[in-house]
Amino acid sequence: MLAEIGQFLLGLALLTALCLSIIPLLGYFFKRDDWMLLARPLAYLQFVLVFGAFLTLVWLFVVQDFSVAYVWRNSNSLLPLRYRISAVWGAHEGSMLLWVTIQTVWVALVARFSHSLSHDRIARVLAVLGWVSLGFLAFVVFASNPFERLFPIPAEGVDLNPLLQDIGLIIHPPILYAGYVGLSVPYAIAIAALLGGDLDEKWIRWSRPWTNAAWAFLTMGIVLGSWWAYYELGWGGWWFWDPVENASFMPWLAATALIHVQAVSERRNAFRGWTVLLSILAFSLSVLGTFLVRSGILTSVHAFASDPKRGIFVLALLGFYTGGGLLLYALRAHKIRSEPGFELSSRETLLLANSLIFLVATFTVLLGTLFPLLFDAFGKKISIGPPYFGLMFFLIMVPMVVLLPIGVMMRWHRDSFARVVRQLTPLFLLTTVLTIIVWWFLRPLPLKALAGVYGGIWLLVNTLYALLTEKGRLTRGRLGMHLAHLGVAFFVFGVSMTEHTDFEKDLLMNPGESATFKGYTFAFEGVQRKRVENYIAEEGTFKVFQGDKLVTVLHPQKREYPRQRKPMTEAAIDPGLTRDLYISLGEQLNDQGGWSVRIYIKPFIRWMWGGGLLMMLGGLLAATDRRYKRHAEAEKSHLASQWLEKNSGTPDDKVTEVNA
Amino acid sequence: MKRSRSVFIKAVLPLVVFVAFVLLLMSGIGKNPRLIPSPLIGKPAPEFALPSLHQPDRVIRKGDLLGQYYLLNVWGSWCPSCRVEHPMVTEVARSGIIPVYGLNWKDEPENAKAWLQRFGDPYRDVLVDYEGRTAIDFGVYGAPESFVIDQKGIIRHKVVGEITPQVVQNELLPLIRKMEAGQ
Numbered sequence: 001m002l003a004e005i006g007q008f009l010l011g012l013a014l015l016t017a018l019c020l021s022i023i024p025l026l027g028y029f030f031k032r033d034d035w036m037l038l039a040r041p042l043a044y045l046q047f048v049l050v051f052g053a054f055l056t057l058v059w060l061f062v063v064q065d066f067s068v069a070y071v072w073r074n075s076n077s078l079l080p081l082r083y084r085i086s087a088v089w090g091a092h093e094g095s096m097l098l099w100v101t102i103q104t105v106w107v108a109l110v111a112r113f114s115h116s117l118s119h120d121r122i123a124r125v126l127a128v129l130g131w132v133s134l135g136f137l138a139f140v141v142f143a144s145n146p147f148e149r150l151f152p153i154p155a156e157g158v159d160l161n162p163l164l165q166d167i168g169l170i171i172h173p174p175i176l177y178a179g180y181v182g183l184s185v186p187y188a189i190a191i192a193a194l195l196g197g198d199l200d201e202k203w204i205r206w207s208r209p210w211t212n213a214a215w216a217f218l219t220m221g222i223v224l225g226s227w228w229a230y231y232e233l234g235w236g237g238w239w240f241w242d243p244v245e246n247a248s249f250m251p252w253l254a255a256t257a258l259i260h261v262q263a264v265s266e267r268r269n270a271f272r273g274w275t276v277l278l279s280i281l282a283f284s285l286s287v288l289g290t291f292l293v294r295s296g297i298l299t300s301v302h303a304f305a306s307d308p309k310r311g312i313f314v315l316a317l318l319g320f321y322t323g324g325g326l327l328l329y330a331l332r333a334h335k336i337r338s339e340p341g342f343e344l345s346s347r348e349t350l351l352l353a354n355s356l357i358f359l360v361a362t363f364t365v366l367l368g369t370l371f372p373l374l375f376d377a378f379g380k381k382i383s384i385g386p387p388y389f390g391l392m393f394f395l396i397m398v399p400m401v402v403l404l405p406i407g408v409m410m411r412w413h414r415d416s417f418a419r420v421v422r423q424l425t426p427l428f429l430l431t432t433v434l435t436i437i438v439w440w441f442l443r444p445l446p447l448k449a450l451a452g453v454y455g456g457i458w459l460l461v462n463t464l465y466a467l468l469t470e471k472g473r474l475t476r477g478r479l480g481m482h483l484a485h486l487g488v489a490f491f492v493f494g495v496s497m498t499e500h501t502d503f504e505k506d507l508l509m510n511p512g513e514s515a516t517f518k519g520y521t522f523a524f525e526g527v528q529r530k531r532v533e534n535y536i537a538e539e540g541t542f543k544v545f546q547g548d549k550l551v552t553v554l555h556p557q558k559r560e561y562p563r564q565r566k567p568m569t570e571a572a573i574d575p576g577l578t579r580d581l582y583i584s585l586g587e588q589l590n591d592q593g594g595w596s597v598r599i600y601i602k603p604f605i606r607w608m609w610g611g612g613l614l615m616m617l618g619g620l621l622a623a624t625d626r627r628y629k630r631h632a633e634a635e636k637s638h639l640a641s642q643w644l645e646k647n648s649g650t651p652d653d654k655v656t657e658v659n660a
Numbered sequence: 661m662k663r664s665r666s667v668f669i670k671a672v673l674p675l676v677v678f679v680a681f682v683l684l685l686m687s688g689i690g691k692n693p694r695l696i697p698s699p700l701i702g703k704p705a706p707e708f709a710l711p712s713l714h715q716p717d718r719v720i721r722k723g724d725l726l727g728q729y730y731l732l733n734v735w736g737s738w739c740p741s742c743r744v745e746h747p748m749v750t751e752v753a754r755s756g757i758i759p760v761y762g763l764n765w766k767d768e769p770e771n772a773k774a775w776l777q778r779f780g781d782p783y784r785d786v787l788v789d790y791e792g793r794t795a796i797d798f799g800v801y802g803a804p805e806s807f808v809i810d811q812k813g814i815i816r817h818k819v820v821g822e823i824t825p826q827v828v829q830n831e832l833l834p835l836i837r838k839m840e841a842g843q
Contacts, residue, residue: 329675
């Protein structure tokens with residue numbers, strides 16, 4: 001019965017989305033206020049219905065109703081409660097429902113926090129967001145229904161993929177999706193402005209906090225994904241340039257370009273068309289990511305389930321949202337007025353360079369991800385490995401790191417390179433001195449690591465300098481920007497150290513043996529068999545000493561989930577500020593209890609994720625800048641007085657108007 | 661006139677690029693790598709003559725492997741999914757249900773050897789396809805991929821992506837039973 005209720009709620013939500021995507025727009029074109037004013041209530045209603053359906057699915061998992069095919073496939077009676085809940089988004093159908101649920105949350109938030117927009121504008125934005133809900137709700141209802149029944153009813157469920165039975169997977173998808181679908185807001189704003197042909201700085205100012213928030217969630221989602229891959233896949237790696245990872249990285253790159261261009265577009269009335277295109281691009285890449293993950297068009301470590309029919313459906317959605325958006329752009333581009341009144345040496349130029357760098361990065365990743373497909377289309381077969389991405393990315397990030405402080409320091413409109421160089425010279429010398437000092441402590445360092453350290457310190461020194469010289473101007477927006485840039489500094493430093501100075505060793509260890517690397521002694525005490533919740537674990541015990549001091553005791557596991565024959569490796573990690581100690585178990589190699597063991601020492605890997613977190617905080621902080629609120633208040637009172645004027649006219653006034 | 665044309669191009673260009681892109685993606689859907697069987701199935705495996713990883717002077721030809729059915733597993737040390745499937749490949753090789761040969765694809769032999777030392781070497785022999793020419797003949801899309809080749813050198817089956825317990829259970833075992841019966 002419950003499953004049918006869920007289904008029914010989804011059906012109603014689909015109808016609501018249909019109304020939301022049509023009625024306010026008709027109201028806009030036929031100047032009917034009452035139709036336009038329906039946008040908000042419809043947005044709220046849609047949220048309530050979809051959220052209801054989502055809760056229904058959660059409940060079906062909690063009570064383990066195996067008559068529902070999706071529940072049957074992704075859980076069983078041994079599964080602990082927390083994983084029963086996260087199993088809701090453990091596979092395709094539920095993931096898509098979560099996607100739509102979060103999207104309707106964004107739509108409801110836009111409806112709630114949009115009172116500074118005139119009602120014809122909010123009607124357009126909500127209607128476009130309604131199209132997005134409509135498309136993906138239709139996808140859920142017609143192509144990936146999580147409420148489908150099974151008959152006869154099985155007594156026991158299959159299981160949740162053991163890779164996904166993990167805390168990281170409870171929180172990673174919701175946050176990542178919040179970022180993905182959050183990008184539908186700047187998209188909707190861009191389309192709404194194109195529809196009305198009234199793209200002005202108000203639109204862009206209003207778009208900025210939403211873009212920042214979506215970007216922050218996306219950043220957080222990617223960081224969590226990387227962290228999860230690091231400890232759960234058991235290879236010590238943190239990023240694999242896998243199509244699914246790239247799918248989340250591409251919208252992030254485009255959104256990064258977008259938030260920087262928005263600054264120019266709002267403040268300086270330049271790059272308006274560019275802003276629109278990037279808004280469309282960022283959301284399109286989100287949809288493309290969904291397509292790549294869900295169509296099974298590329299093979300991937302993360303491709304848990306895929307279906308070509310669904311691929312066609314998502315591709316059609318992509319065609320509609322992106323193709324429609326670009327068609328509209330083609331028709332309306334002549335109405336976008338930009339006055340690019342700036343000189344070569346100005347912040348505008350540097351921000352343009354920024355967006356170009358990020359765009360090149362986006363297309364590099366896109367090309368690498370789709371390369372096999374591209375060649376397939378021409379009848380050739382080819383495959384490219386991580387070396388391509390590693391090299392390309394290094395080349396692209398070098399100018400980014402070098403130019404970042406210059407862009408921050410440059411003034412709007414007109415500046416001189418000579419001035420900036422003069423100001424940067426002492427900072428450059430300071431960077432060099434600090435790099436030499438750091439090198440002295442960390443030596444020996446390979447050249448690439450040293451380059452990364454140099455870059456990281458360069459960003460750190462410049463960002464701190466910029467922060468200290470802000471004086472009275474330090475708004476939340478500027479503070480957020482500096483925090484995010486500090487994040488880049490930590491990220492660059494962490495990545496270069498981890499990638500180029502990490503240590504890994506495979507060895508055979510018998511119980512009682514120990515091995516010493518880089519000052520750490522790993523003493524292996526043996527492996528014990530354990531029964532835990534819904535799996536059986538072979539758990540190793542390692543004591544780690546530094547000299548005579550016990551640093552930590554690590555328990556890596558090899559797990560066997562009875563319902564699935566796939567063995568899982570659960571690495572044991574001792575995290576630290578300057579290094580992670582990472583042990584994973586291979587296989588038992590002899591009868592004396594000897595195991596193959598892999599030991600990693602990963603220097604500064606936490607700095608990388610720490611950098612990501614700083615970027616996220618920066619984004620959120622910038623989204624809450626007071627300026628937006630101040631403008632919103634002013635706009636609201638302006639709208640109110642307009643409304644009063646329009647509605648308080650007496651018959652006499654009208655007569656005079658006519659006479660005049 | 662000239663100016664308005666450049667404005668027009670700027671306005672329309674993104675759309676044109678996007679349409680080309682969608683066409684590309686659509687061409688990919690038809691060739692879904694996991695679901696479309698290789699056109700080579702039922703046909704003789706392409707000829708190959710490749711050096712062995714462990715004894716580079718020894719060349720292994722297709723003819724050398726005739727008379728037995730075997731699994732040819734395409735892998736590279738650079739390929740993360742290959743690590744994922746490796747325990748299962750190892751299990752298949754150990755269980756003795758079918759001999760497993762490796763095709764080391766576009767890889768540095770040093771890395772390949774280090775990889776095998778680390779994760780175990782289940783292969784009866786590893787063929788080195790450094791240039792990737794043989795893989796092209798086989799129509800390899802990406803690693804990992806595996807081919808079942810029968811006694812007469814005919815490709816009987818292709819697994820795209822990881823070998824999982826399900827693949828072994830549902831695809832390999834029934835096929836092996838058939839080939840044992842000489843079909």
